[in-house]
Amino acid sequence: MITSTPRGGRRAVISGVGVVAPNGIGTGPWWSATTAGTSGIGRITRFDPSRYATRFAGEVNAFDAGDYVERRLRMQTDRWTWIGLAATGMALDDADFRPAEHDPYSMSVITASSSGGNEFGQVEIQKLWSKGAGHVGAYQSIAWFYAATTGQISIRYGMKGASGVVVSEGAGGLDALAHGRRAVLRGVDTVVSGGVEAPISPYALTCQMATGRLSSVADAAAYRPFDERASGYVPGEGGAILLVEELDAARRRGGPAIYGEILGYGATHDGHHPWAPPPDARQLARAIELALRDARIDAREVDVVFADGAGSRPWDELEAQALHAALGAHAAVVPVAVPKTMTGRLYAGGASLDVAAALFSMRHGVIPPAVHVERPDAGLGLDIVRGASRAADVRTALVVARGYGGFNSALVLRRTTDFDRTNDPDPED
């Protein structure tokens, strides 16, 4: 019987990772590709992109929903939900977590969404306007809306705890994990969290292009954050689902190694303009500072930064300024990773996948490279990991994410030592 009052002493750790990414399905193939610098970005294949200024995207072309979702459920859901269900299954398997063995009320589903069930929605709205009201299918009401994937995950796995869906565009992946941690602090033991996205359909792409932030360079290497030739970003689909557990509950359960702890979080809003860049980087810097303070660590303890990497000059400059403001002299020497250069920006899935990459960097002692960043802007004063992956002892990672409209979030992750759940997450604490 859970009383959702916040209490001390509870800690949120991540014990399972499920990945569906343009450069790999499943953590094994994805991490191999990511550390090898293999990009999943290519010319759009899901429809003919000739008439669109943006013709390249990170598609998960090898994804076969039939491997993960039964036919009847596929008919009722969008590709976005298929990807979410697939990634959830992988995360549960990775943690060897069997939902049927647990109190249904001790398990929650709290994910990020950004644009919902795009393709399904376009099909149904097209039926309405081309054929008439009677042609809209019975599943439009449950397939398109932003909570569809969370609801389906909850139903498939019998998870009855407090659920949630947060929308803050690209910051959503971190905000969902933070809200998952709030649920853990309030008594839930397990949270399926993270986020995925499927925005590569004609109308959704048209909507994205309206921001002017997508690259129109017809080249698989068009997305070059922090580079002198930054021309905007390339969108992508997929993301990561992460299994968050309360530390003691995870220990009691036994099972494979825990990846790491959600040690700190901070979120701010620019509060400045509905789309234009803010005059300075203060609020993004403050999100990072809040996350460090929440984690009770010094900036110098950060071993790697997974950057937001907007891919356009003003936004890249603001992020660099924020890192310098929040991390001080350490900003010039800490490795900065931008693995989303290999997937494109995945919106609600983007920061979730960065968290997965941070956890794998900790576990394997290697930081993946940013690809296509050939002429990093020296004026930004950042050490972008590029060219090849870099060996590093990563104990603490900072993940930075922003959402269109002024959302800033930062998350600090701390490695669980020795990958042994009988130990403290870190004895140096």
Added chain:
Amino acid sequence: MRRTAITGIGVVAPGGVTRDEFWDSLVAGRSATRRITFFDPGEFRSQVAAECDFDPLAAGLRPQEVRRMDRYVQFALAAAIEAVADSGLRLEAEDRERIAVALGSAVGGTTLLENEYVAVSDGGRDWLVDPDYVSPHVYQALVPSALASEVSVRFGAQGPSVVVSTGCTSGIDAIGYGHQLIQDGEADVVISGASESGISPISMACFDPIRATSARNDEAASASRPFDRDRDGFVMGEGGAVLVLEELGRARARGAHVYCEISGYAGRGNAFHMTGLRPDGLEMSEAILDAMRQGEHEPADIDYVNAHGSGTRQNDVHETAAIKRALGDHAYRIPISSIKSMVGHSLGGIGAIEMAACALAIEHGVAPPTANLTHSDPECDLDYTPLVARRLPIDVALSTGSGFGGFQSAMILARDGGLREAA
């Protein structure tokens, strides 16, 4: 433990597009449902809705805001302007970095998305839509985080900002999110609520095949009949409400008018079906009981229940069971009502409108009625406050929400001083 006060209320609802008009309309038991006027609903099974007669400029929006914002964002901004004014906060003197925004919506910018789609797809003919003719603001419709960012921008709020989109419980859940931000010290003030403007062809069309909405097209003004024997589904609505949430000690210290405090909030999932509900109401009762434990409330403490009361048979039976399961015999002794009988079901927006109604019920000592409840349903045997508002002292009010995806939420508001002081 940090506690959350409600110090400001703003409402845009059908039948009343300001807080006072809304409340007067509820107390009078006036139903605002009507035949849809926004478009010709002739081809739809359900042709009724509760529409807002809303003038954004009169509500304080600027012309450039009206131009770029979809209707649901306008509702939230109008309600936020009213709520902030009501709170007496002078934002220019406040630390904006401690002011957060948490707003809910179920379907976001669907109306703008649909209108733009019709234009760029040549009336639904082209799958490969023409990007040349799309509105520059269409991305803010695709991704409803614009709801929160626009409100953060308007007030210069630099604390956390988020949209919560849990379908029809979005309103309660967004205010619950804001409440947790205050509890956890992430903010001192939260502009929190929800809005929706889903009266559009695609939204009406998607509920038709599952017969979720009322087809009582010839009796539009009395089509929304929660708990009535002759109900036949919910009536689509629109609107929004925003509350100013404030850390209680701080609100008291500045001498703010405290309407009430949030004494409990909880959510559960039924993990059963995207649209189906079991008649036992188990998971909703679990949410109610969790919220009661947080406030250390006994069943006898609850003076009024603002029900989800959507007016589908399935909901009314499920919810009646949930209230009985949570409150026991006390469930029979207190007024319960569904304001959806008057303002319709504005999907993600309604939960916030109902929280505003609960706060006003405590403030005024009046339980609003369930309109159109003329023939009680033998399966629903509680006191649903039929037709006429009831005057009674209300110290503690419970509101429930239920939505597609299986989400069940409950929130309890308690009069300031009506709660046991924390040790």
